[in-house]
Amino acid sequence: MTGGLPEVLRIGPARLTAGLDRWDRMDLASHRAVFGSVPRPSAGQLIDMAEQVDLRGRGGASFPLARKLQAVRSAAQTRRCRPVILVNATEGEPGSAKDKSLLFRSPHLVLDGALIAAEALDARRIVVAVAGSGPHIGSVRAAVKTDPELAGRTRIVIVPDRFVSGEGGALVNAVNGRPALPPGRKVRASDRGVDGLPTLLSNAETFAQLATLAMLDADGYASVGTRSEPGTVLLTVGGSARRPAVVEAPSGTPLGEILDICEVAPAAGVLVGGYHGAWLPPDATETIPVSRSGLAAAGGTLGPGIILPIGPQTCALGEVARVAAYLAEESSGQCGPCMLGLPAVARSVAALVRGSGGMDSVDNARRRAAMVRGRGACAHPDGAFRFVASALDVFADDLAAHTFRGSCGHPVRGTLPLGGAETQARLTVDWTRCRGHGLCAKLAPEVIQLDEHGYPDILDMPVPPWLTRQAGQAVEMCPALALRLTTPLPSGREAALAAPEAALAAPEAVWDDVWDQDLSVTESWIAEIGGTA
Amino acid sequence: MSASRDRATQLRDPGPRAEDEDPPRHRGAFRLLLFLAFFVIPVLACGAAAVYTGEGHTITAAVQRFLLFYAGVFALVALTAAVGAGLLATDRIIMSPGHRIVMQAVHRAISLLALAALATHIVLEIMAHKARTIDAFVPFLAHGRTFYIGLGTIASDLVVLIVATGLVRRRFARGRAPWSWRLLHATAYLAWPLAIWHGLLAGRTAKPYVDWSYGACVAAVLLALLVRLAATARTRPSRGRRASSQRRTWAAAKREGHELP
Numbered sequence: 001m002t003g004g005l006p007e008v009l010r011i012g013p014a015r016l017t018a019g020l021d022r023w024d025r026m027d028l029a030s031h032r033a034v035f036g037s038v039p040r041p042s043a044g045q046l047i048d049m050a051e052q053v054d055l056r057g058r059g060g061a062s063f064p065l066a067r068k069l070q071a072v073r074s075a076a077q078t079r080r081c082r083p084v085i086l087v088n089a090t091e092g093e094p095g096s097a098k099d100k101s102l103l104f105r106s107p108h109l110v111l112d113g114a115l116i117a118a119e120a121l122d123a124r125r126i127v128v129a130v131a132g133s134g135p136h137i138g139s140v141r142a143a144v145k146t147d148p149e150l151a152g153r154t155r156i157v158i159v160p161d162r163f164v165s166g167e168g169g170a171l172v173n174a175v176n177g178r179p180a181l182p183p184g185r186k187v188r189a190s191d192r193g194v195d196g197l198p199t200l201l202s203n204a205e206t207f208a209q210l211a212t213l214a215m216l217d218a219d220g221y222a223s224v225g226t227r228s229e230p231g232t233v234l235l236t237v238g239g240s241a242r243r244p245a246v247v248e249a250p251s252g253t254p255l256g257e258i259l260d261i262c263e264v265a266p267a268a269g270v271l272v273g274g275y276h277g278a279w280l281p282p283d284a285t286e287t288i289p290v291s292r293s294g295l296a297a298a299g300g301t302l303g304p305g306i307i308l309p310i311g312p313q314t315c316a317l318g319e320v321a322r323v324a325a326y327l328a329e330e331s332s333g334q335c336g337p338c339m340l341g342l343p344a345v346a347r348s349v350a351a352l353v354r355g356s357g358g359m360d361s362v363d364n365a366r367r368r369a370a371m372v373r374g375r376g377a378c379a380h381p382d383g384a385f386r387f388v389a390s391a392l393d394v395f396a397d398d399l400a401a402h403t404f405r406g407s408c409g410h411p412v413r414g415t416l417p418l419g420g421a422e423t424q425a426r427l428t429v430d431w432t433r434c435r436g437h438g439l440c441a442k443l444a445p446e447v448i449q450l451d452e453h454g455y456p457d458i459l460d461m462p463v464p465p466w467l468t469r470q471a472g473q474a475v476e477m478c479p480a481l482a483l484r485l486t487t488p489l490p491s492g493r494e495a496a497l498a499a500p501e502a503a504l505a506a507p508e509a510v511w512d513d514v515w516d517q518d519l520s521v522t523e524s525w526i527a528e529i530g531g532t533a
Numbered sequence: 534m535s536a537s538r539d540r541a542t543q544l545r546d547p548g549p550r551a552e553d554e555d556p557p558r559h560r561g562a563f564r565l566l567l568f569l570a571f572f573v574i575p576v577l578a579c580g581a582a583a584v585y586t587g588e589g590h591t592i593t594a595a596v597q598r599f600l601l602f603y604a605g606v607f608a609l610v611a612l613t614a615a616v617g618a619g620l621l622a623t624d625r626i627i628m629s630p631g632h633r634i635v636m637q638a639v640h641r642a643i644s645l646l647a648l649a650a651l652a653t654h655i656v657l658e659i660m661a662h663k664a665r666t667i668d669a670f671v672p673f674l675a676h677g678r679t680f681y682i683g684l685g686t687i688a689s690d691l692v693v694l695i696v697a698t699g700l701v702r703r704r705f706a707r708g709r710a711p712w713s714w715r716l717l718h719a720t721a722y723l724a725w726p727l728a729i730w731h732g733l734l735a736g737r738t739a740k741p742y743v744d745w746s747y748g749a750c751v752a753a754v755l756l757a758l759l760v761r762l763a764a765t766a767r768t769r770p771s772r773g774r775r776a777s778s779q780r781r782t783w784a785a786a787k788r789e790g791h792e793l794p
Contacts, residue, residue: 433711438630476703477637479623481711
């Protein structure tokens with residue numbers, strides 16, 4: 001474990017994770033020793049290579065990188081301006097750690113990818129967008145300072161650590177100094193991105209993949225993985241895994257093999273693709289190939305490479321309800337169907353878990369989830385639909401138990417990670433004072449609705465920023481003074497914050513002993529990844 | 534910068550924080566400009582006109598005379614309306630939650646108006662040498678009509694207290710004794726009759742219809758208050774009744790020979 005991030009494992013040859021079994025963090029010297037110098041392919045060569053291996057964006061949307069490169073190049077040519085490279089390392093998904101791990105432990109690989117793209121497209125500026133706080137920020141900042149080719153032209157922007165901050169349009173907004181919210185009208189970053197210039201916007205892992213592609217060229221890159229999706233994938237395995245890890249594996253590796261090296265006990269269900277992804281039933285997971293097409297055929301999605309198994313010891317539906325509430329809270333509150341629909345979905349799932357929804361509660365939850373599909377400025381509602389609907393399919397037995405007996409008998413253990421929302425205030429009711437006046441439900445219908453007796457049913461989630469005003473009004477106007485905004489005591493929170501802070505100092509500590517280690521590994525690495533070793 | 538503080542600013546500020554370059558920050562300046570153009574400059578211009586021009590002097594004097602005559606009346610009328618709106622806002626019989634929210638907002642707005650009128654009334658009375666500064670805060674020290682002016686002082690002190698605690702109602706909801714807010718707020722039913730008493734007898738003699746109107750208001754509020762108390766008692770058994778019912782249960786248990794806690 002380094003800096004609060006999971007360890008890095010690999011199956012098969014090392015590509016992005018090369019050298020990480022020797023170093024905790026690779027500085028410029030060790031990076032060059034392992035990966036050699038930065039190749040300078042032309043734009044045409046780079047596009048051809050990306051086309052040949054069908055390199056896709058690794059942030060979740062899987063957009064072909066070749067088309068993106070092409071679009072940026074032609075936009076820059078027609079407008080006669082120099083494009084910008086924007087590295088999206090915000091990684092807003094709580095279950096994902098691959099980009100942070102790359103930036104923390106192998107920052108120069110990501111930056112090399114950005115540099116290769118910049119040189120090929122004749123871009124002057126490179127922007128690296130990171131979210132929140134953590135050791136990876138210090139690491140990438142140090143990396144930019146030490147690389148003379150990057151120092152003058154690279155800017156690091158810190159955006160709010162929220163789920164939607166990583167959406168392309170929201171990120172461009174944030175970098176341009178506006179609130180990090182998805183724009184109402186789709187603007188492609190390749191047309192108008194940072195400062196209105198054509199912008200190559202892709203995820204951090206994609207740039208690392210691009211770097212290895214340029215270093216190995218298409219044939220070397222395609223020596224592992226499946227024929228249709230060559231290369232490796234970088235996965236984050238968490239949940240009930242006893243050895244949570246960032247895993248690099250050739251695409252097409254069976255999911256069972258990946259779960260095995262992360263020491264996952266037989267699971268009750270496996271979530272693939274993160275909180276915008278889908279659940280897979282446990283019996284099918286062994287042989288499913290981990291690739292875009294393999295997971296899609298099984299009803300899942302690769303997304304940003306998040307794999308979250310959950311064990312039989314936790315209440316699966318309770319976990320799903322927590323995440324549904326989290327997704328509702330992470331709505332940016334811009335689009336009506338999402339800001340009202342996602343709390344409604346979360347409320348139906350919570351009712352299901354409590355057993356208070358009655359016989360049609362499953363139908364209710366599914367209907368409300370389907371209602372939000374495709375009705376927002378970004379894909380957040382669609383992803384939430386996929387997550388909830390697949391959970392209702394996979395955990396059918398639990399649904400029956402909850403509907404008929406009110407519980408499956410397991411506690412909710414919090415196996416699925418949520419973002420750092422614990423410090424945000426929650427609405428709580430003093431039930432001895434509440435007289436069911438019902439003003440609160442009128443003021444903040446998103447979080448508060450009345451039950452059949454007229455008493456408030458408050459969604460168990462922190463009050464999202466866009467609802468702070470209404471929630472405050474509900475507290476202020478409650479005739480019985482029964483409503484409060486409470487902030488939980490930051491007991492566990494302080495420890496969580498202290499960890500990354502301690503780790504911020506780690507990079508320096510690591511550099512000192514880098515020089516003592518054996519640096520002449522370039523050839524062995526080339527041999528290793530070329531598959532000849 | 535510590536990670537925790539870093540995180541805290543991130544949560545409060547939705548905008549980005551650039552590391553090596555500042556992102557554009559025009560909007561703060563733009564807002565300041567708007568504030569200057571539409572508020573500060575007009576207010577300063579009006580102030581200058583009132584002080585430096587002959588017409589300004591005439592208008593100021595007329596306004597001052599008018600307000601000396603009527604500010605107290607406005608304060609009392611607004612206070613009456615505030616009491617009525619506040620009382621109406623608690624009604625569950627004819628009003629829906631949505632109406633009650635509107636009524637609560639109206640109640641707040643009128644109360645603030647009443648406070649403003651009250652402040653104007655007090656300042657102008659002091660400027661006209663009909664009262665001293667201390668009479669605005671401490672009752673029964675005024676020369677002449679000591680008692681009736683003192684009633685106004687008590688009422689005004691209470692109104693200030695009620696409005697101030699009303700503005701920080703949220704803190705009472707969070708605090709240990711939410712009921713203390715209700716206790717403080719209920720002093721309005723003391724302050725308002727005192728204010729009426731003061732209004733009818735401390736100044737010029739009121740016309741008969743004014744006496745009748747206030748009498749009708751007091752009667753209406755009394756009636757509404759009785760309805761409210763009756764409705765509250767119906768929906769919520771009092772602590773005494775809850776305690777006595779518990780005593781009865783215990784007594785019955787004792788008779789049957791059960792162990793008591």
